[in-house]
Amino acid sequence: MFFSKTCEYAIRAVLFIANRSEDAPKAGIQEIAQGIDSPGHFIAKILQVLVRNGLIQSTKGPNGGFYIDSQNRQYTLADIVKVVDGERLFKGCGLGLSQCSETKPCPLHESFKGIRQQIYETLTSTKIGEFNEALNQGLQYLKER
């Protein structure tokens, strides 16, 4: 809807890992792919990018896997979106003009500005660890089945 498929997977994966990291040991790729119902090799690629950008942690080898340490749990969804999809959602023109501009606005500029603002506030105010309880209680889901 707003995000690329890659970014949707990324968010779901990070929420999954954040939840797992609270108590249990590191999560492996197979487990994550399972937990968010995504293609294994594909989510692996995405996680590499998140690790490279410091949003999540990983270690190789036995008992290795992905995790999120306590300080990184303060990251917000906006951080993930910026890394994966860039600033387009926050700064692009909704009608596809090459740049959104106050001085040469498209007809929907004012409307879009408000909507974009609401999206921005939502994403910057949502921390990646804040759904753990609801997820554990089965009130929210990261996959269908």
Added chain:
Amino acid sequence: MFFSKTCEYAIRAVLFIANRSEDAPKAGIQEIAQGIDSPGHFIAKILQVLVRNGLIQSTKGPNGGFYIDSQNRQYTLADIVKVVDGERLFKGCGLGLSQCSETKPCPLHESFKGIRQQIYETLTSTKIGEFNEALNQGLQYLKER
């Protein structure tokens, strides 16, 4: 941002035609492509779909072109979006679950619901003819240059 590129072009083209149709004669493809800075053959394809769905009108031959008759000027942006991009923007899950559900919601469901609602209200309340004055006065733009 929210729309496919095709849909962005479609909206810009319809706004252009609605504006042109107020006074001037029908607009040809070249003129439209020029006016919204889009690939000519591509916008031609898109306009075919809009005509087929009754959102705009066209006639072939000399003095032919695209236009919007007075009753169709009541259409809203939401009508264009539905025809071109379908209902995904209004009904899809923002985290990519195969369907948005109240009973098995994703963690962002409540947030997305509000944003989606705002988008929906904006698009359904915006008529395709309402920007004519601002466009003519050069206060709003359908292309960069």
Added chain:
DNA sequence: TTATTAAGAGAGTTTAAAGTCTTTTATTGG
């Protein structure tokens, strides 16, 4: 009624996103 004009239709190409596979590198338990 015919030449010209402009949209319609359909097939084809390009590009970028999505997804897959195979090899390499790092970690660690034995």
Added chain:
DNA sequence: CCAATAAAAGACTTTAAACTCTCTTAATAA
């Protein structure tokens, strides 16, 4: 140190959106 494990890296394939081209059909003006 060595075997096993699991992520990192890179190349590759598939798919769908974006874009192009050519030919056909309809309208009309002369």
